[in-house]
Amino acid sequence: MAVRVRRLREFKTRRDFLVEYKNDELIRRYRMDMGGIVFVTDLVRHLLTSPPKRNFSIDAEMKIAITLRFLATGKMQLCSGDDFGVSQLTVSRVVVETLDVLSDPHIVQRFVSMPISQQETQRHKRQFHALAGFPGVIDGTHVRILAPSQDEAEFVNRKNYHPINTEL
Known part of the structure; x- marks a missing residue:
């Protein structure tokens, strides 16, 4: 009769990214400086905190950092996990949890x-035209898409990804 030996859990070493990087490096890696990361973390800390009795749980700062890094770089979750000392599955769970919290209507509405009325829309259009000299548009952004199968190179923007340019 074979005896099953219980394998001990192994935890990777986690890095303290807020201490490790200065603001310019944080902006390069996370698209936010320390003040921004702390602000976002404090905004949702009460919603991201794991129960205190959890074994080696991830704190709110780390959850925000994992999510920001994933969004800023589009790196594979496995690579992000290696960067932070967590598993790919943990990165996946953290990104979903954090994005759910950040997209809560109470947070977004802040x-x-x-614009709710036609008059408000027209006022915004006039302000945008005065600011940028571009008529009839409130704002625009690039929305990332999957690379098209035909004319793929025609859809690459200056940041080297495939977007659709949307305007409101």
């Missing part, structure tokens, strides 16, 4: 507002 920073994003859409």
Whole structure:
């Protein structure tokens, strides 16, 4: 009769990215400086904190950093896990959890507002035209898409990814 030996859990060493990097490097890697990362973390800390009795749980700062790094670089989750000392599965769970928290209507409404009336829309259009000299547009952004199978090179932007340019 074979005896099953229980394998001990192995934990990777986690890095303290806020201490390790200065602001210019944080911006390069996470698209935010320390103040921005701390602000976002404090905004949602109560929603991201794991129960205290969990074994080697990930704190709110690390969850925000993992998500920001994933969004800023588009790196594979396995690579992000290696960077932070967590598994690919953990990166996946953290990104989903953090994005769910950040997309909560109470959070979004603090920073994003859409014009509700036609008059408000027209006022925004006039302000944008005065600012940028571009008529009839409130704002525009590039939305990442999968590379098309035909004329793929025609859809690469200056940041070297495939977007659709959308305007509102």
